[in-house]
Structure formats: C-alpha cells, structure tokens
Amino acid sequence: xxxxxxxxxxxxxxxxxxxxxxxxxxxxxxxxxxxxxxxxxxxxxxxxxxxxxxxxxxxxxxxxxxxxxxxxxxxxxxxxxxxxxxxxxxxxxxxxxxxxxxxxxxxxxxxxxxxxxxxxxxxxxxxxxxxxxxxxxxxxxxxxxxxxxxxxxxxxxxxxxxxxxxxxxxxxxxxxxxxxxxxxxxxxxxxxxxxxxxx
Amino acid sequence: xxxxxxxxxxxxxxxxxxxxxxxxxxxxxxxxxxxxxxxxxxxxxxxxxxxxxxxxxxxxxxxxxxxxxxxxxxxxxxxxxxxxxxxxxxxxxxxxxxxxxxxxxxxxxxxxxxxxxxxxxxxxxxxxxxxxxxxxxxxxxxxxxxxxxxxxxxxxxxxxxxxxxxxxxxxxxxxxxxxxxxxxxxxxxxxxxxxxxxxxxxxxxxxxxxxxxxxxxxxxxxxxxxxxxxxxxxxxxxxxxxxxxxxxxxxxxxxxxxxxxxxxxxxxxxxxxxxxxxxxxxxxxxxxxxxxxxxxxxxxxxxxxxxxxxxxxxxxxxxxxxxxxxxxxxxxxxxxxxxxxxxxxxxxxxxxxxxxxxxxxxxxxxxxxxxxxxxxxxxxxxxxxxxxxxxxxxxxxxxxxxxxxxxxxxxxxxxxxxxxxxxxxxxxxxxxxxxxxxxxxxxxxxxxxxxxxxxxxxxxxxxxxxxxxxxxxxxxxxxxxxxxxxxxxxxxxxxxxxxxxxxxxxxxxxxxxxxxxxxxx
Numbered sequence: 001x002x003x004x005x006x007x008x009x010x011x012x013x014x015x016x017x018x019x020x021x022x023x024x025x026x027x028x029x030x031x032x033x034x035x036x037x038x039x040x041x042x043x044x045x046x047x048x049x050x051x052x053x054x055x056x057x058x059x060x061x062x063x064x065x066x067x068x069x070x071x072x073x074x075x076x077x078x079x080x081x082x083x084x085x086x087x088x089x090x091x092x093x094x095x096x097x098x099x100x101x102x103x104x105x106x107x108x109x110x111x112x113x114x115x116x117x118x119x120x121x122x123x124x125x126x127x128x129x130x131x132x133x134x135x136x137x138x139x140x141x142x143x144x145x146x147x148x149x150x151x152x153x154x155x156x157x158x159x160x161x162x163x164x165x166x167x168x169x170x171x172x173x174x175x176x177x178x179x180x181x182x183x184x185x186x187x188x189x190x191x192x193x194x195x196x197x198x199x
Numbered sequence: 200x201x202x203x204x205x206x207x208x209x210x211x212x213x214x215x216x217x218x219x220x221x222x223x224x225x226x227x228x229x230x231x232x233x234x235x236x237x238x239x240x241x242x243x244x245x246x247x248x249x250x251x252x253x254x255x256x257x258x259x260x261x262x263x264x265x266x267x268x269x270x271x272x273x274x275x276x277x278x279x280x281x282x283x284x285x286x287x288x289x290x291x292x293x294x295x296x297x298x299x300x301x302x303x304x305x306x307x308x309x310x311x312x313x314x315x316x317x318x319x320x321x322x323x324x325x326x327x328x329x330x331x332x333x334x335x336x337x338x339x340x341x342x343x344x345x346x347x348x349x350x351x352x353x354x355x356x357x358x359x360x361x362x363x364x365x366x367x368x369x370x371x372x373x374x375x376x377x378x379x380x381x382x383x384x385x386x387x388x389x390x391x392x393x394x395x396x397x398x399x400x401x402x403x404x405x406x407x408x409x410x411x412x413x414x415x416x417x418x419x420x421x422x423x424x425x426x427x428x429x430x431x432x433x434x435x436x437x438x439x440x441x442x443x444x445x446x447x448x449x450x451x452x453x454x455x456x457x458x459x460x461x462x463x464x465x466x467x468x469x470x471x472x473x474x475x476x477x478x479x480x481x482x483x484x485x486x487x488x489x490x491x492x493x494x495x496x497x498x499x500x501x502x503x504x505x506x507x508x509x510x511x512x513x514x515x516x517x518x519x520x521x522x523x524x525x526x527x528x529x530x531x532x533x534x535x536x537x538x539x540x541x542x543x544x545x546x547x548x549x550x551x552x553x554x555x556x557x558x559x560x561x562x563x564x565x566x567x568x569x570x571x572x573x574x575x576x577x578x579x580x581x582x583x584x585x586x587x588x589x590x591x592x593x594x595x596x597x598x599x600x601x602x603x604x605x606x607x608x609x610x611x612x613x614x615x616x617x618x619x620x621x622x623x624x625x626x627x628x629x630x631x632x633x634x635x636x637x638x639x640x641x642x643x644x645x646x647x648x649x650x651x652x653x654x655x656x657x658x659x660x661x662x663x664x665x666x667x668x669x670x671x672x673x674x675x676x677x678x679x680x681x682x683x684x685x686x687x688x689x690x691x692x693x694x695x696x697x698x699x700x701x702x703x704x705x706x707x708x709x710x711x712x713x714x715x716x717x718x719x720x
Contacts, residue, residue, distance in 0.1 A: 023561055023564070023565070024561075026561070026564040026565075026568065027557060027560045027561040027564050029564070030258060030262065030560050030563060030564045030567070031560055033255060033258065033259075034259065034262070034534050034537050034538070037255070037259075037530060037531055037534035038534050038535070038538055040531065041527060041531050041534070041535065055252050058252070058255050059249050059250070059251075059252065059255065060249075062248065062249065062254070062255055062258065062571070063245075063248055063249040065258070065564050065567070065568060066248055066567075066568045066571045066572055066575075068568075069561075069564050069565050069568040070568040070569060070571075070572045072565060073565055073566075073568055073569040073572075074216075078565070078566075078569045079216035079217070079218050079219075079569065080216060080217055080623055080666070080668065081211075081214050081215060081216040081217065082211060082212060082214055082621065082665060082666050083214050084212075084214075084665050085212065085213050085214055086213075086214045097213060097214065098214075101213070101214055101215045101219075104210070104215060104219060104223055105215070105216070105219045107223075108219050108222050108223055108226065111226065111237055112222075112241060112244075115237060115238050115241040116241060118238075119238070119241065119242070119245075152249060153245060155249075156241075156244065156245055156248075
C-alpha cells in the first residue's frame with residue numbers, strides 16, 4: 001500500500017499547488033472578461049468607437065479560464081456522472097469499474113493532449129489572432145505583434161495536461177482504496193452560504 | 200453507424216462522466232469507421248468554447264447569480280414573497296415557490312436557486328411545522344423555474360445550437376411558462392394542503408427590518424420609473440390588441456401638441472429629451488396615483504419590505520430591457536447585470552465586502568468552466584452525429600411513427616422527460632436539438648415555441664431521479680436522503696408534467712409575450 005500512498009500524497013500536493021494557481025488565474029480571467037465587455041459598451045456609447053480587441057480578448061480569457069479551472073472541477077467531482085451502478089456493486093467490482101472508466105478518461109485526455117499539441121505546433125496555430133497584440137522585442141525595442149492563434153489553443157492543451165495529472169491522482173486513489181469525489185462535494189462547496197444580512 | 204448512441208448511453212449509465220462519454224463515443228466511431236479523424240473532435244471542442252461571443256453570457260449570468268446569492272439579496276426576496284403570499288395556509292411553501300419565480304429573474308441556474316433558497320427556507324419551514332422532505336421537495340420542484348424565466352443559461356445555449364432563433368425571443372417566451380409552472384405548484388400545494396399536513400395559516404411577522412435613507416430614495420425613484428415603464432408597456436400592448444391604428448395615434452399626439460409647442464425651441468421642435476419626458480408624464484402620474492392607492496392599504500413594515508426588494512429586482516429589468524431595446528447584445532446585458540449586482544451589493548446594500556469578491560469570482564469561474572467544457576464536448580458530439588447522418592435517420596424514424604404533429608409532440612414530451620432524467624440539459628440540447636427541431640419546425644411548430652417545449656421539458660428533468668442535480672443539491676442543503684426527496688417530489692413532478700403538456704399544446708402561452716412585444720417595439 002505504501003507503494004501507492006506515497007506517490008498519491010506527492011501527486012495530490014502537486015495537483016493542489018498547480019490547481020490553486022490555475023484557479024487564481026481563472027478568477028482573474030473572469031474578472032477581466034467582465035471588464036472588457038463593460039469597456040466595450042462604455043466605448044461604444046460614450047466615445048462612439050468600438051474597440052476591436054475586447055470581444056476576442058474576452059474569448060481568449062474564457063478559453064484560458066476553462067482550461068485552467070476545469071481540472072479543479074474534475075478533481076472535486078464536478079463532472080456529473082451517474083453513480084447508481086457503482087454504488088450498487090460490491091466494493092471490489094465497483095473499484096474495477098471505476099478503474100475501467102478512469103482508463104477510458106485517461107485515453108481521451110492523452111489523445112486530446114497529442115492532438116492539441118500537434119494543432120498548436122502545426123498549421124492552424126501559426127495563424128495570427130485578429131486583434132490581440134503582444135509586446136515583443138524587435139529590432140527597434142519593443143514592438144506590438146499580433147499573437148498567434150496557438151496562444152489561444154494552448155489553453156486547452158494546458159487544461160488536458162492538468163486533467164491527466166488529476167486523472168492519475170484519481171486512479172491512485174481508487175488503487176489505495178479511497179473513494180472518489182461525488183458531485184455533491186462540489187455542489188456543497190457552492191452552498192456555503194454567508195450570514196444573511198450585513199446591514 | 201448508429202451503435203455510437205447505445206455505446207454512449209451505456210457509458211453514461213455505468214458512470215462515465217458525461218464530458219468523457221461525449222468524446223469517447225464519437226472518437227471511437229470516427230476512428231473505426233474512418234469517417235473522419237479525432238482531430239475534428241478536438242477542433243470542435245476548441246471552437247465550441249472559444250469561437251462564440253454569445254457563450255460568454257453563461258459565465259456572466261452565473262457570476263451575477265453568485266453575487267446576488269452572496270449579497271444578502273436572497274433574504275430580501277424571501278421577505279418580499281412573505282409579504283405577498285406568506286399569510287395563507289402553507290404560507291412558507293407558497294413563499295418558496297414565489298421566491299423561486301423572482302429568483303429566476305436573477306440567476307439562470309436551477310442548482311443555484313436550490314442552494315440559495317434551500318439553505319434559507321428549508322430550516323425555516325421545519326421550524327414552522329413542515330416536514331423536512333416536503334420542504335426539500337418543494338424547493339427542488341420550484342427551482343426548475345430558474346432556467347425557464349430569463350435570464351437563462353439554457354436558453355442561451357439553445358440559441359447557440361439552433362440557428363434562427365434569437366435569445367431575445369427565447370427570453371421573452373420563457374416568462375409565461377415559468378410563471379405557469381410556479382402557479383401550478385402553488386395550486387397543488389393549496390389543494391392538497393391536508394395531505395401534505397401543512398400547518399395552519401398564521402400572521403407574517405417581520406423582525407425589525409430597516410432601510411437606510413440613501414436606499415430609500417433610490418428605491419422610490421426606481422419603483423416609479425419601473426411603474427411608468429410597466430404602464431407604458433400595458434398601454435402600448437392595449438394599443439395593438441385593441442387594433443388601434445395611425446389615426447388614433449395622431450389623436451393622442453394632438454393632446455400633447457400644446458405642451459410640446461410650449462417648450463419648442465427656435466426651430467419649432469422640442470428638444471428630444473424634454474419631449475420624451477412630456478410623453479412619459481401621464482404614465483408617471485397614473486403610477487403615482489397607484490402608489491398612493493396601495494400606500495394607504497399597507498403597513499409601514501410592509502412598505503419597507505417592498506422597498507427593500509426594489510433594487511435587487513432591477514437585475515432582470517436591466518437584462519431584459521437592455522436586450523429588448525437593442526441597446527446591448529445578450530452578452531453585454533449579462534456583463535451589465537454583473538456590474539449592477541456588484542454595484543448594489545458593494546455600495547448600496549453594503550451586504551458584500553471587497554474581500555468576498557475573490558471567492559465569488561472563483562466559484563463562478565469553476566462552475567462556468569465545467570459547463571463550458573461540456574458545451575465544447577457536446578459540439579464535438581454534434582459533429583459526429585451529423586457525420587453519422589443520424590438526424591436524417593432519426594427524422595425518418597420519427598415520421599414513421601406518426602404523421603400527426605400533436606401525437607408526435609406528445610411522444611417528444613415523453614422522450615425528453617425520460618432523457619432529462621439521465622442527461623444534463625446542455626448536452627441534451629446539443630444532441631437532440633439539431634435532430635428534433637427541424638422535424639417539428641417542418642410541421643409548422645413555431646421555432647421559439649419548440650425551443651420552450653424542449654427547454655422546459657429538459658429542465659424539469661433536473662428534478663427527477665436518478666440523475667437530477669437539483670435533487671442532489673436539495674439533499675445536500677436539507678440533510679435529507681435523495682431517495683426520500685425523490686418520493687416526496689413526485690406529486691410536484693406530476694403537476695409539472697401536466698404543465699409541460701399545457702405549454703406544449705397551447706403555443707400562445709409561450710408566444711403571446713414575444714409576439715406582442717415584437718409588434719410594439
């Protein structure tokens with residue numbers, strides 16, 4: 001058992017660390033998405049100009065938000081599944097079924113990573129985004145260049161790497177005889193209500 | 200080729216998360232049949248999430264709901280519902296449903312409604328002599344109104360999947376069916392009060408509720424503006440329903456002519472803002488009279504409760520009027536709703552602190568990421584479905600069953616109800632929407648009406664076992680077992696199914712509001 005427990009503990013720590021960072025970035029991304037869209041409205045009505053980058057920028061952030069925080073959702077059991085069969089089966093069979101399902105998930109994720117990687121390094125990734133500019137050191141100091149689409153696509157690739165890591169953790173948890181998180185855990189997390197009135 | 204579907208269903212039933220099932224099934228299908236490569240799937244997931252500005256509305260609506268939830272707004276809404284219906288027998292049950300209706304106007308998610316209202320109302324109901332399972336059941340059953348009344352993440356997704364229906368029309372069409380479901384739940388509660396062993400009616404007492412002066416003033420102003428807009432809507436609705444035409448409009452204009460002439464500038468035209476004000480004057484006047492009328496019939500305590508509800512209840516108005524008048528896109532309206540919710544809970548109600556913000560934003564980011572990933576996977580699945588020519592095969596099959604659209608609609612109701620038991624709403628819309636919508640639109644069913652049939656049906660599925668997120672949430676907040684709630688919720692599900700049939704076979708329920716407003720505006 002120690003053979004599984006130790007890597008499980010280490011991986012669990014690593015995942016907690018990575019996913020905390022991911023969650024912080026995703027939170028900021030959401031805040032900036034709101035800001036971009038509000039800015040777009042203000043510019044349109046107050047200054048009669050429609051900035052080109054707000055919409056694509058918000059989509060850029062949304063992709064990164066998804067890629068960075070969805071793995072946390074997976075870890076907390078937020079990916080809804082029907083657990084009727086698993087709870088009905090005896091323990092050993094249930095664990096075997098869990099492992100088969102996790103293996104299927106793993107296969108999907110690895111595929112997603114391989115395809116995603118070839119996409120960002122390939123043809124499609126080299127196209128530039130329409131309106132997102134990044135400062136880049138050029139011949140005469142910093143120049144604003146258009147970001148390639150791969151910067152956007154990378155969000156899902158990073159997401160699949162994080163999810164692979166979570167998936168390995170989940171497999172180890174089953175092997176160590178621990179239960180998997182159920183969807184109620186992520187729901188309950190949301191239901192932590194504050195005190196009712198602040199007035 | 201169609202084995203993809205049984206495989207998909209089997210994978211879900213044995214417990215594979217829907218996200219993976221949506222990718223594994225078509226992935227294997229594409230590789231085996233050589234109909235395409237898995238790269239197509241990846242591109243669809245990516246484009247599905249990142250290629251649309253409309254989808255950004257989903258995280259925004261979730262965020263606005265989360266802020267409202269946090270910002271002490273739930274209590275105000277519940278108070279307001281208490282003041283309206285709290286005094287009848289089974290008062291708190293009616294309060295629960297009424298609050299769900301109001302809450303639906305602020306958040307687009309049933310699970311969030313169950314969590315917000317359940318945490319507050321289930322313990323309160325237990326204290327007042329309701330059984331816990333009844334309290335949990337009515338909370339769950341009524342929270343499905345959340346995604347039907349706008350704003351609604353589900354309707355946004357539907358408009359994203361099915362081309363040719365606008366979010367604006369869908370939002371308008373959802374209002375009446377949502378209220379209908381609420382009313383039918385209240386009717387069941389009232390009729391079977393004895394059977395549910397509901398406690399007798401009692402006077403509603405509010406513990407000391409206060410209203411700071413700045414909010415008082417703001418609430419008074421906003422309430423008057425709302426009333427004027429409402430009266431304007433009624434007046435213009437009447438104008439069209441009564442079939443009045445251009446001549447009558449000229450007559451009405453004549454009444455205002457002297458006033459307009461009085462303020463006219465050198466060019467003989469009144470400045471537009473002042474002209475608008477003059478036209479608005481009668482509505483404000485009638486509104487003021489109505490306020491005076493109700494004011495005398497209401498205790499001081501109740502007036503405060505009403506005023507406290509004014510600011511929170513502006514959220515649905517901000518969203519709807521923004522979209523209705525074409526001032527902003529749905530996504531922008533959602534962002535405005537977030538900004539408004541932040542503004543009032545931070546600065547006016549002061550029920551939220553800056554330090555609460557990270558938590559609120561990160562929870563909203565987490566739940567939207569899960570939904571968005573599901574949307575991406577569903578887009579990929581939809582592509583594979585199209586490659587498998589499933590829509591044609593399904594259409595042939597459906598048309599083979601019957602040629603009578605009424606019978607088919609009934610069958611579809613049952614199908615969607617069953618699908619709703621197992622699938623979450625978003626994937627179900629992606630999988631079945633592109634297959635079913637063209638068939639029924641071909642039969643002459645209005646696209647907007649069909650959207651509502653589908654969404655209401657699938658949403659009610661959120662409260663049905665074995666996979667009802669709302670049930671899980673109700674169990675989580677009440678501490679009652681899912682199985683017990685599943686039994687207690689049956690009478691409500693039955694009446695919701697009847698309401699679905701009524702919504703299906705009486706198109707006017709969904710369509711009269713959008714039709715009327717599209718004529719007026």
